[in-house]
Amino acid sequence: MTQANDNFLKLQRNYLFRDIADKVKAFQTSHPEAHIISLGIGDVTQPLAPAVIQAMHKAVEEMGHEETFRGYGPEQGYEFLRQAIVDGDFRPRGIEMDIDEVFVSDGAKSDTGNIGDILSSDSTVGVTDPIYPVYIDSNVMSGRAGALTPQGLWNRITYMPCTAANDFTPEIPDHKVDIIYLCYPNNPTGTVISRQQLQQWVDYARRWGSLIMYDAAYEAYIQDPEIPHSIYEIEGAKECAIEFHSYSKTAGFTGTRCGYTIVPKALKAYSDGQPVSLNQLWTRRQSTKYNGTSYITQRGAAATYTPEGRAQIQETIQYYMTNARLMLQTLAKAGFTTYGGHDAPYIWLKTPDGVGSWQFFETLLHQAHLVSTPGVGFGPSGEGYIRLTAFGKRQDCEEAMKRIIRL
Numbered sequence: 001m002t003q004a005n006d007n008f009l010k011l012q013r014n015y016l017f018r019d020i021a022d023k024v025k026a027f028q029t030s031h032p033e034a035h036i037i038s039l040g041i042g043d044v045t046q047p048l049a050p051a052v053i054q055a056m057h058k059a060v061e062e063m064g065h066e067e068t069f070r071g072y073g074p075e076q077g078y079e080f081l082r083q084a085i086v087d088g089d090f091r092p093r094g095i096e097m098d099i100d101e102v103f104v105s106d107g108a109k110s111d112t113g114n115i116g117d118i119l120s121s122d123s124t125v126g127v128t129d130p131i132y133p134v135y136i137d138s139n140v141m142s143g144r145a146g147a148l149t150p151q152g153l154w155n156r157i158t159y160m161p162c163t164a165a166n167d168f169t170p171e172i173p174d175h176k177v178d179i180i181y182l183c184y185p186n187n188p189t190g191t192v193i194s195r196q197q198l199q200q201w202v203d204y205a206r207r208w209g210s211l212i213m214y215d216a217a218y219e220a221y222i223q224d225p226e227i228p229h230s231i232y233e234i235e236g237a238k239e240c241a242i243e244f245h246s247y248s249k250t251a252g253f254t255g256t257r258c259g260y261t262i263v264p265k266a267l268k269a270y271s272d273g274q275p276v277s278l279n280q281l282w283t284r285r286q287s288t289k290y291n292g293t294s295y296i297t298q299r300g301a302a303a304t305y306t307p308e309g310r311a312q313i314q315e316t317i318q319y320y321m322t323n324a325r326l327m328l329q330t331l332a333k334a335g336f337t338t339y340g341g342h343d344a345p346y347i348w349l350k351t352p353d354g355v356g357s358w359q360f361f362e363t364l365l366h367q368a369h370l371v372s373t374p375g376v377g378f379g380p381s382g383e384g385y386i387r388l389t390a391f392g393k394r395q396d397c398e399e400a401m402k403r404i405i406r407l
């Protein structure tokens with residue numbers, strides 16, 4: 001009999017979005033006249049930029065002619081895109097990067113989920129709480145998480161609570177954790193990390209020989225010029241961090257699929273006390289298990305670095321951030337305490353009078369016909385909060401805010 005990977009059986013079913021959908025459906029059935037608006041969606045709503053569409057059309061045309069047809073591309077991505085990334089995302093911030101340190105992918109979910117392949121399954125893991133579930137679940141699958149405690153936490157994972165009490169700044173562990181996941185601007189809390197705080201993490205990682213997995217999926221939403229966009233803006237980060245980027249939220253590629261990961265050549269892990277290049281291991285991993293992002297998609301991604309492309313994706317980002325501002329203003333006027341929403345498309349709202357996340361979710365659904373995401377669904381420290389997203393259409397956002405005021 002073939003044995004299954006038992007680690008998969010340890011996974012908790014992720015009921016969050018199904019439970020939300022069930023509750024919304026039940027409410028709609030009993031209140032067919034209600035116009036329900038979702039502020040819970042984690043997907044973008046605005047179409048791809050014209051410059052991206054144009055580049056993809058051109059690439060499609062090339063694929064239809066023998067002289068310009070492309071078959072398998074380089075697993076690591078085409079040079080035109082890797083060069084555009086180095087020149088567009090790093091050099092302007094004073095970061096030198098070799099194109100061989102850039103790995104184009106089909107998005108940050110795959111890479112944050114797969115990166116553990118190149119690290120020992122004995123490594124210990126640290127995560128912020130609340131958290132994007134991929135970081136934990138992928139480590140459960142590889143056996144790094146250990147066993148589930150009665151409190152619903154994994155016994156080999158170090159949880160770093162992020163709440164209003166610590167200003168959403170995770171406390172740096174006082175012991176060695178091999179792999180630390182950080183996501184800034186943060187999903188779900190919408191909060192950011194300062195240069196000084198990020199420096200402390202880099203110092204910690206270098207002191208203990210830890211590896212930081214830095215998820216920068218929302219860096220394009222940063223408005224405050226003091227906030228770092230990349231961990232490599234920090235001295236010493238190339239020796240201790242892998243960074244994940246995505247065109248999903250930056251340029252509306254959630255359905256088109258493209259991202260990239262930086263694995264610096266200076267980054268080392270150890271085997272029998274000998275240093276091993278993680279860049280080489282990731283190259284080997286990708287060339288074995290990945291055959292490259294489609295040419296058409298990579299042309300689309302490269303178009304986001306042209307002057308027109310840049311201006312167009314900025315316009316869309318500003319559209320979402322205008323939604324966020326509108327929401328923050330209304331919520332403040334209505335007396336709610338909120339966090340995030342200034343440098344990220346997420347608002348983390350403290351439930352009034354300390355009611356539970358799910359209870360406040362129900363209140364919003366029943367009394368204002370609004371859908372939110374209960375914070376506790378992202379981890380125990382999310383209890384007492386709900387997440388609202390700014391990815392909606394303006395009209396819906398405005399209507400939703402009128403209802404909040406009436407509430």
Ligand SMILES: *Cc1c(COP(=O)(O)O)cnc(C)c1O
Pocket residue numbers: 106107108109110132183187215217245246247248249253254258259
């Ligand atoms: C949306 C999101 C991503 C991007 O995922 P893709 O696979 O690139 O679409 C990565 N990290 C976080 C925290 C996200 O919310």
